[in-house]
Structures are given as C-alpha cells and as structure tokens.
Amino acid sequence: MTITDHIPSWKKLSLFAVTWPIFIDSVLRMMLGTVDVFMLSRISDKTTGAVGLANEIIFFCILMFGFVGIGTSVAVSQYIGAGREKEASRISALAITINLIFGIIVSIVLVSFGEPLLTLMNLSPEQIGIASHYLKIIGGFIWIEALSYAVSSVIRSSGHTKSVMFVTLGVNVIHMTGNYLLIFGNLGFPQWGVTGAAISTVVSRLLGIVVLFVILYRRIPAPIRRKDYVTWNGSYVKQIMSVGLPAAGEHLSWQSQYLMIMSFVNMIGLTALNTHVYVMNVSNYFMALAMAIGAGTEIIVGQMVGAGEMKAAYQRLMKSVRISFVLTLVIVGTAAIFRHEMIGMFTKDPDIIAAGAGIFLLSIVLEPGRTFNIVIINSLRAAGDARFPVLMGVLSMWGVSVPLAYFLGVHLEIGLLGVWIAFAVDEWLRGIIMLLRWRSRAWEKKALVKPVSTVETAIGA
Numbered sequence: 468m469t470i471t472d473h474i475p476s477w478k479k480l481s482l483f484a485v486t487w488p489i490f491i492d493s494v495l496r497m498m499l500g501t502v503d504v505f506m507l508s509r510i511s512d513k514t515t516g517a518v519g520l521a522n523e524i525i526f527f528c529i530l531m532f533g534f535v536g537i538g539t540s541v542a543v544s545q546y547i548g549a550g551r552e553k554e555a556s557r558i559s560a561l562a563i564t565i566n567l568i569f570g571i572i573v574s575i576v577l578v579s580f581g582e583p584l585l586t587l588m589n590l591s592p593e594q595i596g597i598a599s600h601y602l603k604i605i606g607g608f609i610w611i612e613a614l615s616y617a618v619s620s621v622i623r624s625s626g627h628t629k630s631v632m633f634v635t636l637g638v639n640v641i642h643m644t645g646n647y648l649l650i651f652g653n654l655g656f657p658q659w660g661v662t663g664a665a666i667s668t669v670v671s672r673l674l675g676i677v678v679l680f681v682i683l684y685r686r687i688p689a690p691i692r693r694k695d696y697v698t699w700n701g702s703y704v705k706q707i708m709s710v711g712l713p714a715a716g717e718h719l720s721w722q723s724q725y726l727m728i729m730s731f732v733n734m735i736g737l738t739a740l741n742t743h744v745y746v747m748n749v750s751n752y753f754m755a756l757a758m759a760i761g762a763g764t765e766i767i768v769g770q771m772v773g774a775g776e777m778k779a780a781y782q783r784l785m786k787s788v789r790i791s792f793v794l795t796l797v798i799v800g801t802a803a804i805f806r807h808e809m810i811g812m813f814t815k816d817p818d819i820i821a822a823g824a825g826i827f828l829l830s831i832v833l834e835p836g837r838t839f840n841i842v843i844i845n846s847l848r849a850a851g852d853a854r855f856p857v858l859m860g861v862l863s864m865w866g867v868s869v870p871l872a873y874f875l876g877v878h879l880e881i882g883l884l885g886v887w888i889a890f891a892v893d894e895w896l897r898g899i900i901m902l903l904r905w906r907s908r909a910w911e912k913k914a915l916v917k918p919v920s921t922v923e924t925a926i927g928a
Contacts (some may be wrong), residue, residue: 479611482767486760487759489762490756493755499638499642503522504744505812506647506650507660513597513737516594517597520729521598523726525721528573528606529855531715531718531768532608532612533715534715535565535616536566538711538712539559539711540766540914541615541765541848542558544705544766545772546558546916549770551837556687558706560691562621563614563706564696566614566617567610568615574607576601577607589851604666607670611669613672615675615676615679618676621683621908622682624742625686625687627686628763637678638672639671644668646663648667649663650664676762706915706916716857720861720864728886734877738816738822742810742822745813745819745823746826749810749827756791757841758794761843763836764845769785769850770852772915791841799835803827822882822883826887833890839895839902843901843904844856846905851914859901863897872885875889876889
C-alpha cells in the first residue's frame with residue numbers, strides 16, 4: 468500500500484485537471500451540431516433554419532437523457548468519496564441500463580411523431596419536409612446518445628475526464644470528415660446534403676460509444692459484472708432518481724419554455740429565426756467554460772460531500788463561481804469585439820449580421836448571469852439538493868422568461884433583441900437565488916450516502 472492510498476479521493480483532484488478536459492469535451496460536443504449548421508448553410512439559409520430547429524428537438528431529448536446521467540454522476544461521486552467503490556460500480560451498471568431503455572423509447576417517439584412536433588413550430592411546409600427527414604434519421608438512433616451520456620457520466624465521476632474528451636475528439640473528426648464527403652459528394656462519394664449530415668452524425672456517435680465502453684471497463688474503480696446490468700436495486704434507483712428527476716424537471720422546464728419562445732421568434736420572422744439559430748450556435752460556446760467548471764466542481768464537491776467534508780465543499784464552490792464569472796466575462800467581452808465577423812462566418816445577409824451583432828453585445832450582460840446558474844446548480848445537485856433548483860427554475864422561466872419574451876419581442880415589437888433581454892432577466896434572477904441557497908447551507912443535510920467509516924461505525928454499534 469502506497470502513501471497515496473491513504474489520501475481521500477477528492478484530495479487527489481484539482482479543479483484545473485478535472486475541468487479542462489470537460490471544457491474541450493463540451494466544445495467538441497457542441498461542434499457536432501454546429502458543424503451541420505455551418506456546412507449546410509452553404510446550401511441555403513432556409514435549410515439551415517430547418518435543421519437548426521430539428522437540432523433543438525434533438526438537444527431537448529439529449530437533455531432529458533441527462534436526468535439519469537446527472538443522478539448517476541452525483542451518486543457515483545459520493546460513493547467514491549465515501550470509499551464505497553463496489554457500490555459505485557453497481558449503481559453505474561443499473562444507470563446504463565435505465566438510460567438505454569429510455570433512449571429506445573425516445574427513438575420510437577421521434578420517428579413516429581417527429582413531423583407533428585415540427586408542425587407545432589410554425590415552420591413552412593418546405594422546411595418541415597427538410598427538418599422531418601433529418602430528425603427521423605438522427606432520432607432513430609438517439610438511443611446511442613443516451614448510452615453515451617450514461618457511460619460518460621460514470622467515467623467522469625471517477626475523475627477520468629481526459630478519456631471522455633479524447634473519445635469526443637475522435638467522434639468530431641469522423642463526423643466532420645463524413646460531412647465533407649456526404650453533404651457535398653467529395654472524393655467520389657454521393658452528394659446527399661441533409662441526409663449525408665444525419666448519417667455522418669449517427670455513424671460517428673456509434674463508433675464513439677464502442678470506445679467509451681472499452682474505457683469504462685478499464686477506468687472504473689471496481690469491475691462491473693454482467694449481472695449488474697440486469698439486477699434491479701430499488702435503493703440505487705431511488706438515489707439516482709432523487710437527483711435525476713428534479714434535474715429532468717428543470718431541463719424539461721427550460722427546454723419547453725425555450726421551444727415556446729422559439730415559436731415567438733418564428734412569429735417575428737424568418738430573418739429573426741435564422742439570426743437566432745446562428746447566434747445560439749456561437750453562444751453555446753460562451754457557456755462551455757462555465758459548464759466545464761460546473762461539471763468539474765460537481766465531481767469534486769460530490770466526493771467531498773460523500774466524505775463528509777462540508778466546509779471544504781462550500782469553499783470549493785465559492786472559488787469556482789468567482790473563477791467562472793471572470794473568465795466568462797473575458798471570453799464574451801472578447802467575442803463582442805469580433806461580433807460582426809462571427810456572424811459573417813454563417814451568412815452574408817446584412818440584416819442577419821446586424822441583428823446578431825446586437826445580440827452579442829447583450830451577451831456581455833446575459834452570460835455572467837447564466838454562469839451563476841450552471842456552476843451553483845451543479846454543486847447543489849452534487850450535494851443532493853436537487854429539488855430547490857427545479858422549483859425556482861419553473862417559477863422564473865414560465866413566470867418571467869416566457870411572458871417577458873412575448874411582451875418585449877412580439878407585443879412591443881422589439882424583435883429578437885427583446886427575446887434575448889427576457890433570457891438575461893431570467894438568468895440573473897435565478898443565478899442570484901441559487902447563490903443565496905448555497906450560502907444558506909441548507910444543502911448540507913441532503914447527502915445521499917455516508918462515508919465508509921460512518922457506515923462501519925453504525926454496523927459495529
């Protein structure tokens with residue numbers, strides 16, 4: 468036994484070492500959708516808008532897969548922090564099975580009801596045809612992403628964030644190559660346009676999940692047995708769902724209010740829709756660093772809470788909030804300087820470029836507020852305090868964001884800028900509320916597991 472064996476697992480993790488691979492991984496995952504939008508924009512803005520809206524539905528489904536992934540990540544992190552590695556493996560296997568079943572159900576729904584969903588989005592008949600075809604191919608294999616989300620969550624919770632990053636890098640290389648060959652028919656391949664982009668996405672994700680499973684069996688602290696995938700443990704399921712279901716509720720609330728607001732954007736006009744799609748594809752990268760710091764902090768805080776180190780967990784989160792806030796402000800401020808050039812990468816339409824540039828200026832205010840939400844909510848969940856964020860989220864999104872977006876964007880005819888002002892108000896309101904919740908320390912009583920020493924003491928008594 469070495470000296471490092473006596474060191475608690477959370478003390479072996481540094482925020483930088485855990486976070487930077489998650490940041491790269493987040494950027495690469497976002498590129499999967501952005502690459503399709505960017506390459507298809509060479510065909511037409513109408514095609515881009517249709518595929519962009521289909522990707523919103525796909526992104527919504529992927530967020531829903533996250534409810535098991537988030538619950539698993541928190542539970543596995545706390546079990547590892549508590550020194551209970553075998554139980555971490557058991558709960559990991561069960562979570563993978565649950566997400567696979569969920570993914571298959573979602574695939575069936577998207578293939579069967581994808582077109583009616585798109586009809587509700589106020590698209591033109593031509594755009595519905597394009598988006599529906601793309602959605603059926605991607606949606607039919609969305610279960611791959613469900614598996615990927617679960618397996619990646621387990622690997623990351625063990626502290627091996629680099630491994631997931633390298634897999635996502637490989638997936639992106641394959642995806643971009645496939646797009647180059649199949650969208651435009653280069654090097655003798657068929658020119659399939661939107662169909663080619665969809666097939667490239669599916670093939671790259673399929674190869675990625677195979678590699679993730681290989682890494683899973685090499686990196687997880689205790690081996691997973693085959694029977695663990697089919698052994699139902701009610702206690703484990705309860706722990707996953709106690710964090711996962713509230714997280715799913717928050718994601719469902721966010722995405723449903725976002726889709727509602729997208730219908731407002733469609734009411735404003737086609738230029739607003741295309742501008743929104745382009746700006747969102749860039750804005751997602753603004754969030755990437757905060758998302759990475761939030762996810763890295765979640766892993767460390769989860770292990771600290773599992774080990775009973777509440778003071779260390781509190782201080783870790785507060786440091787992470789300060790770091791992410793400053794870095795986000797620097798990144799968004801820099802991007803605002805080159806706002807015209809960034810929108811110009813997607814289109815030459817002067818109206819779209821002008822509208823998008825205005826949104827980028829507003830992002831200097833919006834994104835730091837979003838940072839509070841991403842980082843603090845992740846740590847609240849890591850501590851087991853998952854219900855409060857979803858309650859506040861539903862109240863703010865549907866009580867503030869949706870009505871304000873309609874009032875400013877449609878009623879007052881401010882347009883897309885009014886919609887994004889509503890986003891900013893919602894993000895800052897929820898961010899401040901989440902900060903107050905963390906400082907109240909109410910989360911300290913929400914831990915899912917107890918340290919192994921505490922369990923042994925209880926058994927001995």
